[in-house]
Amino acid sequence: MNDLMQRLASPRVRTTLAFAASILLTIGVSSAWADDWPQWQGPDRNAVSNEKGLLQQWPKDGPLLVWTAKSLGGGDSMPSIAAGRIYGMSNRGPDEVVWAISESDGKPIWAAPLRKATPQQFPQSQEGPSCTPTVDGDRLYVIGLTGEISCVQATDGKIVWHLSMMNDFGGRPPMWNFRESPLVDGDKVICTPGGDDAMVVALDKLTGKTIWKTKLPAAPPPENAGGPGGGRGFGGRGRGPQAGAAYSSAIAIDFDGQRQYVQFTSKALIGVAAADGKFLWRYDKPANGMGLNVTTPLYQDGMIFASSAYGAGGGAVKLTKAADGSIQAQEVYFSRRMQNHHGGLVVVDGALYGAHGGNEGGNIACLDFKTGEQLWSQREEGLVKKGSVALADGRIYYREESGTMLLVEPSKKSYVERGRFNQPDRTRLPAWARPVVANGKLYIRDQDELFCYDVKAK
Numbered sequence: 001m002n003d004l005m006q007r008l009a010s011p012r013v014r015t016t017l018a019f020a021a022s023i024l025l026t027i028g029v030s031s032a033w034a035d036d037w038p039q040w041q042g043p044d045r046n047a048v049s050n051e052k053g054l055l056q057q058w059p060k061d062g063p064l065l066v067w068t069a070k071s072l073g074g075g076d077s078m079p080s081i082a083a084g085r086i087y088g089m090s091n092r093g094p095d096e097v098v099w100a101i102s103e104s105d106g107k108p109i110w111a112a113p114l115r116k117a118t119p120q121q122f123p124q125s126q127e128g129p130s131c132t133p134t135v136d137g138d139r140l141y142v143i144g145l146t147g148e149i150s151c152v153q154a155t156d157g158k159i160v161w162h163l164s165m166m167n168d169f170g171g172r173p174p175m176w177n178f179r180e181s182p183l184v185d186g187d188k189v190i191c192t193p194g195g196d197d198a199m200v201v202a203l204d205k206l207t208g209k210t211i212w213k214t215k216l217p218a219a220p221p222p223e224n225a226g227g228p229g230g231g232r233g234f235g236g237r238g239r240g241p242q243a244g245a246a247y248s249s250a251i252a253i254d255f256d257g258q259r260q261y262v263q264f265t266s267k268a269l270i271g272v273a274a275a276d277g278k279f280l281w282r283y284d285k286p287a288n289g290m291g292l293n294v295t296t297p298l299y300q301d302g303m304i305f306a307s308s309a310y311g312a313g314g315g316a317v318k319l320t321k322a323a324d325g326s327i328q329a330q331e332v333y334f335s336r337r338m339q340n341h342h343g344g345l346v347v348v349d350g351a352l353y354g355a356h357g358g359n360e361g362g363n364i365a366c367l368d369f370k371t372g373e374q375l376w377s378q379r380e381e382g383l384v385k386k387g388s389v390a391l392a393d394g395r396i397y398y399r400e401e402s403g404t405m406l407l408v409e410p411s412k413k414s415y416v417e418r419g420r421f422n423q424p425d426r427t428r429l430p431a432w433a434r435p436v437v438a439n440g441k442l443y444i445r446d447q448d449e450l451f452c453y454d455v456k457a458k
Contacts, residue, residue, distance in 0.1 A: 037438040038082040038135040040181030040249050041296060042390070047344050049392035049437040055419075055455050056395060058407050062421025062453070063442065069106035069450040073097060075128025078445060081438040082135040085109060085154070086450070089142055091117040091128035096144050098133060098157055103439070106452060112157025118145040118177060127429065127447055130179040130247075134189075136205065141189055145177035149191050151208060161208035165245075169213070170195035172243040174266065174291065179247040183261070185274065190252075190261050194245025200263055200272055212277035216244075219267065219284070246293035247342070253299045255319050255327070262304060266291035269306040271319070271327065281319065281329040288312035294342035295354075300369065301347075303332060307340040309358030314338035316372065333372030338365060343388035344434060346396060348410040351375060353396055355386040362386035364398060364408070364415065375412050384408075384415065388434040392455075397442065403431040405444060423451050 034050065041047045055063060073090025080087045084103045089096070095113040102109060120126045134141040139160065143149045147165035152158060165171035165178065171193030183190040188202040188211055198213040248264035252274065259274035268282040287293050288310040298305045307314030313336035317329040338345075338356050345354035347369050356365040356377065363378040363385060378384045387400040395418065396408040403426045407419040423444060433445040440456035 035439045036082045036135075037436050038080050039184070040078075040080070040132040040134065041344065042436075045183070045249075045251050045296070046298065046300075047346050047390050047434070049390065051392050051437060051440070053457050054393040054395065054437070054440070055407075055457050056393075056409075058419025058421065058455075062405065062419065064454045065424075066441065066452045066454050067106040068424075068452070069101050069108075070448065072099065072101075072445075072448050072450060073128060074447050076125055076130045076432040076445075076447075077128070078132050078433045079436055079443055079450060080133045080135050080140075081436065081443070082154075086443070087133040087135060087140055087154075088445070088450070089129040089131050089133065089144075090448075093117075096129060098140065098142050098150075098152060100154070100157065101450075103441075106450065110157050112152060112159075114142070114144055114150055114152075114159070114162075115146065115148060120145075120177060122176065124430075125176055125432070130432075132181040134182050134184050136184045139205070141182045141184055141205070143178055143180050143182055143191060145173075145179075147171050147173055147178040147193065149182060149189070149203070149208075151189075151205070163203070163208050165191065165193035165195075165201075169193035169198035169201055171198070171245060174243045174245060174247060176247065178245065179294070180245070181249040183250045183252065185252045185259075185261070188274070190250050192245045192248075192250065192263055192265065194243050194265065196244070199244050199265060199270075200250070200261065200277065202274075202277060214272045214277040214279055216265075216270065216279055216282075220282075243291065246287075246291060248293055249296050251297055251299060253304070256321055262297050262299065264293045264295070264297050264306050264308075266293060269297060269304070269317075269329075271304075271329070280327045283315065283317050283329045283331070285331070285334050286312055286315045295340045295344060298345050298347065298352075301350075303369070304329070305345065305352065305369070307338050307345065307354070309339040309341040309362075312336075312339060314340060314367075314372075316369070332370075335367060335372040335374070337372075337374045337377070338367050341386065342432065343386065344390075346389050346391040348391065348394075348396070349412070351410060351412050353408075353410065354389055357386045366412065366415075368412075376414055378415055381415070383417075388432070390435045390437055392437040397435040397437060399431055399435045399444060401430045401432065403446065405435065405442075425449065 073092035077089040099111040150162040250263040286306040315334040409416040
């Protein structure tokens with residue numbers, strides 16, 4: 001023992017240990033914690049938290065409110081959480097900004113202007129951006145309403161590089177502007193300009209240099225087209241051509257040894273090769289004729305599910321490889337009983353949960369994920385209106401557009417509620433920012449404010 005202590009006390013060993021400790025500290029600062037929520041829809045981009053040990057039933061008045069962050073600015077951007085910090089986007093005065101606050105108490109750390117705020121033609125969601133920042137080590141990636149994608153330093157918000165999806169790739173903004181949250185996969189950043197020659201692009205995450213661009217082939221005959229509407233609809237601006245991009249955010253999947261990026265564009269659900277951007281397949285039916293496709297695709301049990309409102313619905317496809325090596329998307333089912341507007345979807349034990357309904361309102365519903373059969377719906381009871389979802393520790397966190405926050409136990413038989421509460425100081429605007437669960441806390445944003453609740457089981 002004395003010999004060991006003498007060796008540990010030697011200058012060389014002390015120097016080596018100090019160096020190793022500094023490396024570990026650096027890694028800890030720049031890396032996300034196990035139960036963080038570092039991007040849109042969480043760690044795996046499927047609206048599922050990896051957390052355990054959370055409350056399974058809320059108290060009568062809901063979980064404890066820990067802190068409230070104020071003066072964030074307007075917008076529906078849901079927060080991302082990594083390594084002790086919370087990041088988001090807003091409009092503040094004349095500027096569109098990205099900001100960071102402390103995870104422990106909600107106090108401001110920094111706020112950085114990106115560009116002038118963008119006015120909109122329509123009244124809905126005029127308050128600010130909807131992009132959730134994507135955290136990757138010591139950098140953040142964000143997309144503003146005008147389609148500018150920016151890489152900024154996580155430490156202070158300083159811009160490292162930025163590009164314009166309109167000016168650099170010929171993108172056309174949808175009617176409510178760009179609302180996508182960028183996907184970081186390996187050394188690439190994936191975003192959707194929706195241009196004629198650049199429907200989807202991959203950028204080098206360190207430099208912004210273009211790696212590849214995807215050009216979609218001509219659309220097939222419309223026998224598998226989506227809901228009513230057709231034509232240019234509201235997907236484009238004014239009377240110009242319809243934008244290629246919608247409002248969805250891409251996901252990465254692996255099929256038959258090949259990595260793909262799956263995105264829901266204004267006209268179709270598509271898959272492209274991660275290596276070179278080659279177009280692989282498309283599925284048109286879930287896309288509504290107005291081009292207002294918002295919900296992120298869901299990949300589960302070998303099937304890809306996409307859904308939209310405005311009279312369309314939800315469809316599941318299974319990918320197959322043909323004899324010539326091409327990939328085909330074969331429809332498993334299509335249902336008009338899950339017209340998910342923009343609140344998202346989760347799958348638990350073979351059941352699909354989400355809100356069914358568009359601008360007319362709606363309700364929570366449950367479908368058999370393998371068959372599309374409706375298992376139950378709250379339409380008749382009217383207890384749970386249209387809203388958004390997240391899943392954590394076997395419970396669905398459901399936020400109605402009115403702002404009411406619900407805890408739901410997944411069940412294939414019926415709706416089972418395990419708690420509800422209303423946040424203080426609700427605005428009159430729709431609660432479109434989805435709930436986030438990270439490190440034992442529930443976060444709900446209401447425009448200028450972010451509320452943090454303790455949902456850890458005691």
